[in-house]
Amino acid sequence: MEQALDKQVLLEVNHLNVQFQLKNGKQAKVVDDVSFVIHKGETVALVGESGSGKSITSLSIMRLLPMPPGQIAAGTIALNGKNLLELKNKDMSSIRGNDVSMIFQEPMTSLDPVFTIGNQMIEAIRRHQKVSKGQAREMALQHLKDVGIAHAEKVITEYPHQLSGGMRQRVMIAIAMCNKPQLLIADEPTTALDVTVQAQILKLMMKMKKEQQSAILFITHDMSVVAQTADRVMVMYAGQIIEDAPVRELFLQPKHPYTAALLKTMPSLETEMTRLPSIPGTVPPAYALPEGCRFAPRCPFVMAHCHKRTPEPRFIQPNHSVRCHLFAEEGALAYEGQRSAT
Template structure:
């Protein structure tokens, strides 16, 4: 894996807050004070269960958040030092698909059913590059070949419904990478695919990232995908980033109980089990968040303090942070006077 040390910052998200206005007049904070950076050439995984706020974070970066009912109430999103939240829609349309591209979980919702595959790739190219139709078609064929589609001449004339899920996802990758984006956001891009196709798609994404020197923000709940692709991991729970560290450290020394619980849900070849462990309970809805630590109702190490006081993010090492009362700033286990964790 590549290391981000001394690399140039590509994306910087600062204190991002997103809320949704509900029909009953209430407000739900779905992203709460989220800050992180992505360096050029780096692959960062944003992980967590459904409802954690991962996709809303990515849609906010792309400025595709439905507003209303969504609203970015605070924060900055800097791409190469430029604040995307200050851009008008027309300016953002020049950035989307060019400097930043996104691959969604289900390509059938992203591909237009009434246009051929060729037309859709060519449109993406001609929107941002001054090329002729003929040149755009040749570039489209080359892109399809690069994503592993051998019969590109035939596929370019077909419609999305005529392709398999794996083929559609390859087309989406071709479109996303057509203008050499600096940042690729991949939101659960392999969830709907079988294991064999998933492995092929991940390998393809890593290959194209290396060739085009792109950075990737990989959004997933699958820790095995994280182990295979990421340089660094951010763990999200109930709208907050609760842990961040290099991928190896996350797997070998997880600090937050939620991270440890996620890792336990991974199947292992070394341990014989008839049933995979699960995390008791569910992610609390954004309109009914508990007091104190949001993971407290599900945490096996919960203390009285956890249910009363919201934990701050502690930088326990220069490259490892955790939002948890169990740890001091020095990274050692704390206790509440009643129950020791040392």
């Protein structure tokens, strides 16, 4: 993939902590000390198993968390240097859907079933642009054509339930891109689609990103999608980012044991296998996180102190960070010896 068009920071998240108050009185720490940047023109993938905190991170950026029970307990989220967490709801509404847009995982639950596609698109355009209803309708038609909908004049009069899953997802992309956002957040936008439609949607998103000079935060658990779309990859586990690296480097030289295990679960045409590898165990629940490293109970390279001390992020190369005790001095040699033996 191409690198970011420039290195100007668009979004900067620092030490974000998100927790949920449970009915039994416990607190679930869903996002814990998460920090990252996204540059203008860059496509960044946020990957990890279900329950790792990916979607909560994206909802926090959009300030769409249900509060209560959710709460952003600490941290900052800055867009072009402006902390979104300090904005009033009215000011955030002018940014949401304009400067930052989001494509949700299931468009049927995101599109309003009682309004036509045209009504929903016209509202999205007029909310942020000073145009007449007629002008907004023409813009909506053009955006539908841009996402590959041939019969836009017909689709604009239809309701969401009258469209296929692929068509609804195209409509969602058209709505998300209609105000030319600086940042597009795509949360599993192709999960419910067949592979042919999935490829079309990914190609379309990359085309529109290039035309509009947008950055994309792509949230997925599909590593093959990451390989096709991303410039950089952030791996999330149990509420923490445990590895952050350029996409090629991460695929060729993953450092964190969890990242390596994720990549091994990908099917390959070069290797014969009767069953895909899996990672033993499950992601720990956010209300019962283990002490020390959160991946330790599942890690094949676990050391005694992994169960006691929480690893801090460490840059092992200028653009490659990892949160793992194996890359502290006491663990690095043992890790390399075990890796070479496997």
